[in-house]
Amino acid sequence: MxxxxxxxxxxxxxxxxxxxxxxxxxxxxxxxxxxxxxxxxxxxxxxxxxxxxxxxxxxxxxxxxxxxxxxxxxxxxxxxxxxxxxxxxxxxxxxxxxxxxxxxxxxxxxxxxxxxxxxxxxxxxxxxxxxxxxxxxxxxxxxxxxxxxxxxxxxLRVSAVGRLDQAYLSTTSVRTWDVFHSRAAYLRLAGACWEDRAFGDFLQHCMVAEGTLDIAAEPVVAPWDIAAVQILVEEAGGLCTDLFGGCPRSGTGALSANPRLHRLAVDTLSAAP
The missing domain is CATH 3.30.540.10 (Fructose-1,6-Bisphosphatase, subunit A, domain 1)
Structure with missing residues (x-):
């Protein structure tokens, strides 16, 4: 009420x-x-x-x-x-x-x-x-x-891009995927996207909130790395989770995207090689 x-x-x-x-x-x-x-x-x-x-x-x-x-x-x-x-x-x-x-x-x-x-x-x-x-x-x-x-x-408002082959992707460092998740998983997502860069850290998540990037993915974050950008992305109409769709402070990475791309990115990262 x-x-x-x-x-x-x-x-x-x-x-x-x-x-x-x-x-x-x-x-x-x-x-x-x-x-x-x-x-x-x-x-x-x-x-x-x-x-x-x-x-x-x-x-x-x-x-x-x-x-x-x-x-x-x-x-x-x-x-x-x-x-x-x-x-x-x-x-x-x-x-x-x-x-x-x-x-x-x-x-x-x-x-x-x-x-x-x-x-x-x-x-x-x-x-x-x-x-x-x-x-x-x-x-x-x-x-x-x-x-x-x-x-x-x-x-701010996230982008309306709805297809991975039209999406702009960013990560922080490809090398960290070897240690904390899977380089093959990231390269699979990068290969499915239109373009990828490594803008890194806070900036890539802020760019998702701005709508200038479509997906930001990184395999490891600490709670203080992600809390501020989580509320920013969410209030801009996007989703900010871990790599599996759960809490981004779980220790299993971070994934920011607009709602149309988020599930596609989670599924691509989780797919069997």
Whole structure:
């Protein structure tokens, strides 16, 4: 029924989204200063992935700000860890695309998402070196601002392409399919599509939400990698799942697509060789 409850829910979602956008401003202030800095400090984590001083500074600053603004909410981040349970949990990937960041390539972003009982309800992807920011909240749609603060954002909608042989596909790295899923499965999907590229990481999922890409598939993601882009893709009318159609935070990869292509992609990836 229509009435006070839906209006209160919308107001709460807007407040959470506004907070996430402010947190992204905070993160951008740190990452923009450290990008291409001559004294950037880099170390290798146990899994042999790099982490920079910008990663740790952003995560610490966002965690502290959330502790003041939402002291009752849980927190999980790529560098400090944490887990998603019942209730409200903020997930933060301070620099998604750290290898790009440390090499001076501008394709990286801070990802901030709120999960409520395991489902993302708000998310922001902020890529200041690309002058782009994407955001969404449950029931409120998905938006992109390309340009400085104050630029009018535009609503997002996934593509209407309905055939694999007309679809544009992206992944992050073909090599990771050998380790985490199956290179043959990815090549089967790529062979069925019109074109494939490796735009990688957050950007390919954002492009699916924009409708400029049709499918983004990667064999491994962490919860903080995918929560913000999941709500973005869903609010743009698409589907974001794992490679088998389940929860994208299950540890079995991520697949974003418009609804017409999603099942075709799942079936192609799952088909026997």
């Amino acid at each position: 229509n009435g006070p409850e839906p209006r209160r829910a919308d107001a709460s979602r807007r407040a959470d989204l506004e907070l996430a956008l402010r947190l992204a401003d905070l993160a951008d202030g740190i990452t923009a200063r450290r990008f291409r800095a001559l004294d950037l400090r880099v170390r290798e984590k146990p899994d042999r992935t790099p982490v920079t001083d910008a990663d740790t500074a952003v995560e610490s600053a966002v965690r502290d700000a959330l502790g003041r603004a939402r002291p009752g909410d849980a927190f999980a981040g790529e560098e400090s860890g944490g887990r998603v349970g019942a209730g409200r949990t903020w997930l933060v990937d301070p620099v998604d695309g750290t290898k790009n960041f440390l090499r001076g390539i501008p394709v990286w972003a801070t990802l901030i998402a709120l999960l409520e009982d395991g489902r993302p309800t708000a998310g922001v992807i902020s890529a200041p070196a690309l002058h782009s920011r994407w955001w969404a909240a449950a029931g409120l749609g998905a938006r992109l601002r390309r340009g400085p603060a104050g630029t009018t954002p535009v609503p």
